[in-house]
Amino acid sequence: MARRTLQATRVLVTGASSGIGREITLQLCKRGARVLATARRIERLSELQEQCKQLGYDLHILSGDLTQQQHREALVAEAKLKLGGLDVLINNAGAGAIGPFCEATSERLRTVMEIDFFAPVELTRLCLPLLETGNRPAILNIGSVLSHRAVPNKSEYCASKFAMRGWSESLRVELASKKIEVLMLSPSTTRSEFFDSLVETDSNQRSQSLGSMSPEQVAKQAISVLVRSKREMILSVGGKALVWAGRLFPAITDRILGRFQ
Ligand SMILES: NC(=O)c1ccc[n+]([C@@H]2O[C@H](COP(=O)([O-])OP(=O)(O)OC[C@H]3O[C@@H](n4cnc5c(N)ncnc54)[C@H](OP(=O)(O)O)[C@@H]3O)[C@@H](O)[C@H]2O)c1
DSSP, X not given: XXXXXXXXXXXEEESTTSHHHHHHHHHHHHTTOEEXXXXXXHHHXXXXXXXXXXXXXXXXXXXXXXXXXXXXXXXXXXXXXXXXXXXXXXXXOOOOOOSOGGGSOHHHHHHHHIIIIIHHHHHHHHHHHHXXXXXXXXXXXXOOGGGTSOOTTOHHHHHHHHHHHHHHHHHHHHTGGGTOEEEEEEOOSBSSSGGGSOTTOOGGGOOOXXXXXXXXXXXXXXXXXXXXXXXXXXXXXXXXXXHHHHHHOHHHHHHHHHHTO
């Protein structure tokens, strides 16, 4: 398939106030895409907009909570108004939680599922009519290595990312006749604010992001997935090793993960 050119492509990026989403937004702007960026923290979005302006790019921003249907509807209206439509939706916003399932409240599961699963799914539902009339339309979902192999003490997060992958696979086939591509990037541990904004996690459970990828590196791979229309990409040697170990030797992988939890 021919490579996708990002020049003048109209893109909606969620979770653009920090980490991977912020870098994806910057890299898209540098390639000439017309971007609408969203997250809750307006000051972070304004800072990014200012940085883009200094570089000569026009970034559109709209702050709000993606778990709210009203904000999702406002984003679609803004894409129509400011971009004149939509070619690419990047479902990147997300949050994690760490700690044993048996010690967690049901609220933790619901919060994680709201932001990591229901929010991108319902935003996509609203964006579909715009994407149908877009130029070479695509949905890029940011999953995780944990969309492919679950680990202990992250049960809610693994469940949400597995759900995202299952939904993406189904949607990919359903939307093929409408020529809307469904792509997925599955990063491994990334040095972002992710581990500072965990849902209902006590400080003893916070994990390290040492030896991990930078958001710039992950964003570069996200751009590559889009340009090359790669249906699915798993990042990092360690991430791929975990996924393949889990597929080929599931019982041994369980035992090793159990020992290091
Ligand atoms: N970091 C990792 O190790 C890692 C590994 C694999 C996959 N991922 C995935 O990569 C994606 C990006 O994560 P990151 O590492 O860049 O983390 P991050 O720096 O914490 O960024 C998360 C983004 O999501 C936004 N967000 C969170 N809750 C939101 C809500 N309710 N409404 C609107 N926006 C919300 C945050 O913005 P506001 O707080 O301003 O709303 C922020 O912009 C996530 O889907 C994550 O699951 C991360």
